[in-house]
Amino acid sequence: MTSTTATPSAAPAPSPTSKPANSRARVITASLIGTTIEFYDFYAYATAAVLVFPILFFPTGNDTTALLASFATFGAAMLARPVGALVFGHFGDKYGRKATLVASLLTMGIATFLIGVLPTHDQVGWLAALFLLILRLAQGFALGGEWSGAALVATENAPAGKRAWYGTFPQLGAPIGFIIANSLFLVINTATGGSEGAFLEWGWRVPFLFSAVMVIIGLWVRLKLVESTAFEKAAKEGAIRKAPIGTVFRHHWKQLILGTFFMLATYVLFYLMTNFTLTWGTKPATVEAAQAAADAKGVAFDASTFYPGGGFAYHDFVLMQIIGVVFFGIFTLLSGPIADAIGRRRLLIWVTAAIIVFGLAFNVFLLPQADPKFSGALVQAFLVFGFMLMGSTFGPMGALLPELFPTNVRYTGSAIAYNVSSILGAAVAPLIALVLWEVAGPWLVGVYLSAMGILTLIALIVSKETKDVDYEDAGIGSSAVL
Structure with a gap:
């Protein structure tokens, strides 16, 4: 691949430790x-x-x-x-x-x-x-x-x-x-x-x-x-490069694939904790409540197609989500220093394993409870735990995906991996979750999350640590990330 040189800077080339x-x-x-x-x-x-x-x-x-x-x-x-x-x-x-x-x-x-x-x-x-x-x-x-x-x-x-x-x-x-x-x-x-x-x-x-x-x-x-x-x-x-797109697909396709799967569990978790939980949480918890809601709207109700939800009012459940999202922000910030200390890969392997376990525990939190107050506390705990994991896995991605690519294709490579993963995870997750929920209830939605977590875990295991990669590698030679 031929390259063209942009107008050179008058200053000498910076070192990796130069001032930002x-x-x-x-x-x-x-x-x-x-x-x-x-x-x-x-x-x-x-x-x-x-x-x-x-x-x-x-x-x-x-x-x-x-x-x-x-x-x-x-x-x-x-x-x-x-x-x-x-x-x-x-x-x-x-x-x-x-x-x-x-x-x-x-x-x-x-x-x-x-x-x-x-x-x-x-x-x-x-x-x-x-x-x-x-x-x-x-x-x-x-x-x-x-x-x-x-x-x-x-x-x-x-x-x-x-x-x-x-x-x-x-x-x-x-x-x-x-x-x-x-x-x-x-x-x-x-x-x-x-x-x-x-x-x-x-x-x-x-x-x-x-x-x-x-x-x-x-x-x-x-x-x-x-x-x-x-x-x-x-x-x-x-x-x-004249065509960074061609360069990244020709020489860095492995990084593209791994980066896409690195983000997969993160995207699925994110959209399950927001879209799916809001749908589940505001859906009536009993057939009687669903019938009453249908009667109030003047629409027909088919009990055979009813799948119970949390039964929370819209305002109440959104406030519960906001409380969970506060932990999302806290753990996003905490994940950065930890990833700098022990490495992105090691941290994400542990977090992804926790996501897999969390998916298998959906029934513990989302099954209807005899005491509504107890049920509300469990659901709030579910939101807090889920968003804690979300912050822990989402935070390090800001460094990990760009670190997979040298400077001359870093924007293109990280953007493609991030956005292709959004299609595989974000675009289809709400639809898949809804279908699985209607087939067997929330526990199968959790299994889906765990399955996506396993794919991410495999990608992390076969990859190498990027913490100490030369981030000022211009990309003239081949990338040494993988």
């Missing part, structure tokens, strides 16, 4: 803000896809059809993410991290804001659904390049021996985004009368419009970034 190019505060903010918006957007859209979009954008006359159409636009972002990973990865490895990060955040911010000002079906007919789909695809496209760029900003500017700790900053965007989005929707939903009245008229738009505030802050910080010393070194040594 950007201040700690700038690195933290620049890497954190984008992923916070990413997950904030995910939960805002997911909530609106249930409460708002079926009514205002897909009024088909059938509740199930409208909900399916709404979720179809939600899932469309997953298809756009790998495309965004290829495009932003290409430009990030060829022209630098700064401009690419600014472009991805701006694209994401504009798309999210515009959702908040979209006309509804009553105003423009089927064009409303089309506009919503286009903006959702734009969000997915932008998000395909956002995570990797944020992870590279953090890790390529990390001091020696603290790469995993710095890599937890973009990961922290997941719990922060969850808390902000769900708290804001709860407040607005309560203040405007729930699914009726002012909430449907204008209240649902506020979370999407509010994202502009975070985007402006993120752009202000990212425009002040300078390129990392690792990228400057790669440019000076002539390692920049």
Whole structure:
């Protein structure tokens, strides 16, 4: 593969122990803000896809059809993410991290804001659904390049021996985004009368419009970034490739495969702890309660298709999730220093083994209990344990995936692995979990999580430790990671 050399820097090539190019505060903010918006957007859209979009954008006359159409636009972002990973990865490895990060955040911010000002079906007919789909695809496209760029900003500017700790900053965007989005929707939903009245008229738009505030802050910080010393070194040594995509598939395909499976259990756990648990937790716990809910809505009820859930009120269960997500954030931060001390691979092997055991214990926490108070305590413990494991496995990924690749294909390689894993884990996990739940109950959903954990564990066992890899390897020769 031929290469082209970017304009060389006038400064001498930096050493692996050279001072980071950007201040700690700038690195933290620049890497954190984008992923916070990413997950904030995910939960805002997911909530609106249930409460708002079926009514205002897909009024088909059938509740199930409208909900399916709404979720179809939600899932469309997953298809756009790998495309965004290829495009932003290409430009990030060829022209630098700064401009690419600014472009991805701006694209994401504009798309999210515009959702908040979209006309509804009553105003423009089927064009409303089309506009919503286009903006959702734009969000997915932008998000395909956002995570990797944020992870590279953090890790390529990390001091020696603290790469995993710095890599937890973009990961922290997941719990922060969850808390902000769900708290804001709860407040607005309560203040405007729930699914009726002012909430449907204008209240649902506020979370999407509010994202502009975070985007402006993120752009202000990212425009002040300078390129990392690792990228400057790669440019000076002539390692920049004309087609990073071709290079990563030709010379680093093993890393792509392993990186994808490293993230598999993490993605499945994440979406089970959020989407599946919310569905299970707010579903009636008894046939009588389900019958009463159906009667109140004026719809038919078939007891033969009923599968019991937690029976919690929506507001109560979301608050329980938020409590669990606090532990998600705490353990995300704690995982970084531990991974720097003992290695990413060793930590993740232990955490993944714990995820496998946790999956097999679903029945202990989610079986109906005779005492509702005891059941509530068990479910809260379930959420806390699950999110603790989520933070412990998600935190080190901010360093691990980029460490699999040399500088000249690091953006492309880590973006592809991260986003392909999102399809294998995130895109199908809610559907698979729902089917398994209806077939045999929550215990089979836990078995599914354990099975994905075993695949991740195998990938970790056959891989090598990346803690001490030369992170300023420009990529002129072959990678020594595997």
